[in-house]
Amino acid sequence: MRILIVEDEAKMGLYLKTGLSEAGYTVDWVEDGLSGQYQAETEDYDLLILDVMLPGQDGWSVLQNLRRTKKTPVLFLTARDDVGDRVKGLELGADDYLSKPFDFVELTARIKVILRRGQPGDSNTIRVADLELDLTKRKAFRQGNAILLTAKEFALLWLLMRRNGEILPRAIIASQVWDMNFNSDTNVVDSSIRRLRSKVDDAYAPKLIHTVRGMGYVLEVRDEK
Incomplete structure (x- = not known):
C-alpha cells in the first residue's frame, strides 16, 4: 500500500517515512503543500498523511483542491489540536484527524482503519482465485x-493483486514498491518477482503471476488448457 506524507518538518517527515516503511508500506514524502497536491493528483496513493501548516499552500487548501478530482483517503497529522480545527478538517473531507504529539502505535492503528474502509466486501481481505491477502x-x-512474505514481498503482492489483470511495467513496480526510479541495470524487480513467484505459484495451480515479454508483469487467472 502506498502512502504520501506531506510534512515540512524534516525530523518528523523522516520519522514517519522510516517507521511506515518498516511497517511494510511504500512511502513518499514531500515538504510543501504545492508539491503535496501535485503528487496526490498525479500519482496513485492509498492514503495521504497531511500537515496543516505547510509552506506554499496549507493543508486545508491541499485537501479542498484534491477533493475536486480524487477521493484519496486523508489523515490530518498536525500540531493544531483545537476542536475547531478538527471539525474543519473533517468537514473539508478528511477521513481522520490526529494531533501532535502522537503515539506511533495509534497512528498505525488509525491508518489500518482508514485503509480497511476503502476495501470492497470483506474489508480485511483481497482475493484472486485461491490466493488471499489479509490486509x-x-x-x-x-x-x-x-x-511467509517479507515486507517488500507483501507490498509487491498487494500491488499485483490490487491491479489484478493489469500489466505493470517494471518502472511502475519499482516506483510503488521500492520508491525508486527504475534502472535497467538493476534486477531488483525481476529477482523479487522470481522469489515471490516461487512462494505463490511453484507449488500451486493455476499459475497467477505472469511475465509479459517486453512489457512487465501481471497477476491474473489464465486458462491453462
Missing part, C-alpha cells in the same frame, strides 16, 4: 496455506 494481519494464503 490487517499482513499475511498471505494460497489454498488456505500460509505463505
Whole structure:
C-alpha cells in the first residue's frame, strides 16, 4: 500500500517515512503543500498523511483542491489540536484527524482503519482465485496455506493483486514498491518477482503471476488448457 506524507518538518517527515516503511508500506514524502497536491493528483496513493501548516499552500487548501478530482483517503497529522480545527478538517473531507504529539502505535492503528474502509466486501481481505491477502494481519494464503512474505514481498503482492489483470511495467513496480526510479541495470524487480513467484505459484495451480515479454508483469487467472 502506498502512502504520501506531506510534512515540512524534516525530523518528523523522516520519522514517519522510516517507521511506515518498516511497517511494510511504500512511502513518499514531500515538504510543501504545492508539491503535496501535485503528487496526490498525479500519482496513485492509498492514503495521504497531511500537515496543516505547510509552506506554499496549507493543508486545508491541499485537501479542498484534491477533493475536486480524487477521493484519496486523508489523515490530518498536525500540531493544531483545537476542536475547531478538527471539525474543519473533517468537514473539508478528511477521513481522520490526529494531533501532535502522537503515539506511533495509534497512528498505525488509525491508518489500518482508514485503509480497511476503502476495501470492497470483506474489508480485511483481497482475493484472486485461491490466493488471499489479509490486509490487517499482513499475511498471505494460497489454498488456505500460509505463505511467509517479507515486507517488500507483501507490498509487491498487494500491488499485483490490487491491479489484478493489469500489466505493470517494471518502472511502475519499482516506483510503488521500492520508491525508486527504475534502472535497467538493476534486477531488483525481476529477482523479487522470481522469489515471490516461487512462494505463490511453484507449488500451486493455476499459475497467477505472469511475465509479459517486453512489457512487465501481471497477476491474473489464465486458462491453462
